[in-house]
Structure formats: C-alpha cells, structure tokens
Amino acid sequence: MDILYLVIPCYNEEAVLDETKKRLEKKMKELMKAKKINKYSKVVFVNDGSKDKTWEKILKFHESNSMFSGVNLSRNRGHQNALLAGLMTVKNDADMVISMDADLQDDIDVIDQFIEEYKKGNDVVYGVRSSRKKDTFFKRNTALMFYRIMEKMGVQIIYNHADYRLMSKRALEALSEFKEVNLFLRGMVPLIGFSYTTVLYERAERFAGESKYPLKKMLAFAFDGITSFSIKPIRFFLFLGIFIFFCSLIILIYALIRYINGAVIWGWTSLMVSIWALGGLQLFAIGVIGEYIGKVYMETKQRPRFIVETYLK
Ligand code: UDP
Ligand code: MG
Numbered sequence: 001m002d003i004l005y006l007v008i009p010c011y012n013e014e015a016v017l018d019e020t021k022k023r024l025e026k027k028m029k030e031l032m033k034a035k036k037i038n039k040y041s042k043v044v045f046v047n048d049g050s051k052d053k054t055w056e057k058i059l060k061f062h063e064s065n066s067m068f069s070g071v072n073l074s075r076n077r078g079h080q081n082a083l084l085a086g087l088m089t090v091k092n093d094a095d096m097v098i099s100m101d102a103d104l105q106d107d108i109d110v111i112d113q114f115i116e117e118y119k120k121g122n123d124v125v126y127g128v129r130s131s132r133k134k135d136t137f138f139k140r141n142t143a144l145m146f147y148r149i150m151e152k153m154g155v156q157i158i159y160n161h162a163d164y165r166l167m168s169k170r171a172l173e174a175l176s177e178f179k180e181v182n183l184f185l186r187g188m189v190p191l192i193g194f195s196y197t198t199v200l201y202e203r204a205e206r207f208a209g210e211s212k213y214p215l216k217k218m219l220a221f222a223f224d225g226i227t228s229f230s231i232k233p234i235r236f237f238l239f240l241g242i243f244i245f246f247c248s249l250i251i252l253i254y255a256l257i258r259y260i261n262g263a264v265i266w267g268w269t270s271l272m273v274s275i276w277a278l279g280g281l282q283l284f285a286i287g288v289i290g291e292y293i294g295k296v297y298m299e300t301k302q303r304p305r306f307i308v309e310t311y312l313k
Contacts, residue, residue, distance in 0.1 A: 004041040005094035005110060009082035011048040013102040015209035017057045020102055020183035024258045027108050028067060036115050040267040044069050046086035049076030080183040091172040103208040113199045114166040120277045121195035123171040127164035130200040146222045153230035158198060177304035182228040238287025245280030248273065
C-alpha cells in the first residue's frame, strides 16, 4: 500500500493548528482503516519561521502521535518556499504527497478522490475550486484577472487551482530538477508533464486566524508569477519600438510635405522627426537588449531540458 504524506506550510497559525490536527488525524485514520493508504503515512507541518507558538504546537503533536511530524525552517521564506522545502524534504519517504494550507480552506474530504486518481495512474492531481462564491467580490475578480493575464503571457497554469494538489514520487523527483530561485509552483508543476487530472472541490472560509496574503503580497505574487515565467513583457517593448519607428517614417513624410508647402515654423520638422525617430529607435534598442537579457535570465534558471517519463530496460 502506498505511503501518503500531507505537507502543510504554516506561518503564525497557532489559532488553527489544533483544529487542523484533529480533523486530519480523523481523516488519516479513516483512510488507513479503509486500506487506502499505508499505516506509515504522515502529516508534515512546515513551520515557516512563525513568530507565535506554531512550532511548539507541532512538537507537541509529534510527541503525542508519530503520525505527525514537522520541518522547521530557519526563517520566514514565504508560502512557496516553505511548501517546496516540505515537498523536497519528504519526497524520499513518501509515494505520494498532498500539499494543502493549514487553515482548512481546502476540503480534506476530496483526499479520497486524489488517491483514487493517483491509483488510476495520474502523477499529478490538481485540486480545482468549483466556485468562488465565498470570496469577496474584489478577490474573486482580481483572481480571475490574474489567470487571464497569465494565459495571455503564455504561462500554462491550471485555472482556479491553488496549491492543493497531489504529486507522485516521480513527479516530485522531476520537480527537484527545477533549480530556479523565484518559485511559482503553480506554473512549475505543469511543466513537469506526466499524466494529470483535476478534482473539483468547494473552498471554505478560513477557519480561524487571518489571511497571510494581504493585497500587497497578492500583487507581488502575481507579478512574480508573470515575470518568472514569461519574457513577453520585454518582447512587447521590442514590438512597440519597431511600431513607433515606423510611425516616425510616416511622420517624416508628413512633416516634409508640410515643410515643402511652407506651412510650418522653422525647426518644427526636424524636432518632430527626431522625437519620433529617436524614441522609436531607443525603445527598439531596449527591446533588443531585453531579448538577450531574457535569454540570459531563462538560462540562469537552469531548468531541466527534459524529464524522462519511462525508461525501458
Ligand atoms: N504561509 C506560509 N508562509 C508565509 C505566508 C503563508 O507558510 O509567509 C502559509 C499559511 O500558513 C497557510 C498558507 O501558506 O497555510 C496559505 O496562506 P493563507 O491561508 O494566509 O492565504 P490565503 O488562503 O488567504 O490566500
Ligand atoms: Mg487560506
């Protein structure tokens, strides 16, 4: 039977942890009893440099039941880094790993479906929110906009999927080949490939405590997501530069006609043409330099160039 690990990043979550532990304990026991998972399965809390009693709580859980274990990070590094730290730490001990938030917003009853899909041969199972009814109008629409922009920028992400997902051991192995420092797991996991599927679930409200993602962090996250995956913004300026340079040629013709007709004051023609021509050329040049910087940027990521799915011996 396969070993399941749940990986849960926690940052100042002392208000929710007791309840989370209680519910997960029940869930894990049910799954073990139903012989869906191995009895050596575990729940791993990753303490992301919390300033409250989160780590003390995790230690206590571990003492009371070996099903609970923890990873303590040296300092706060943010959700994505904490999650990756957890995944990479447990990947050799588990056959499948599910990542979820500490605040019980992700419906833990869909874990059964995750495991079923895994047993059907899927290496990645994405939890997808079926609706955003409970979100505020603002969050719902900014989130929607975010997915749209990402799509336009050519970043492959699963619509309405946060970081609630199951990954198999080999999917985690593949993820470990991505050496990039700017983490945006939602964009990285689809790059791994393998067979995957999605499972719908209803996202609840935060059980207790408050969101660790205020607007400022949310915007930074979205911006990071775009700039770590796409060099399209750079290319945009390249094309804008070319476009403006062509405009300058039209303006040159227009200005010359006006000049020949004598309908202008002295200096207007040369000023007009140089503003447009120089502006266009400059943007064009920045765009070209940007193309190279974009390439350097992509190279420095040292992403794997391929990932082997099956190896016939
Ligand atoms: N989190 C973390 N480090 C941080 C911020 C958040 O590990 O610096 C964790 C947090 O404890 C939670 C998850 O990331 O388990 C998602 O955070 P939150 O629920 O606050 O985000 P929201 O659901 O409001 O988007
Ligand atoms: Mg939350």
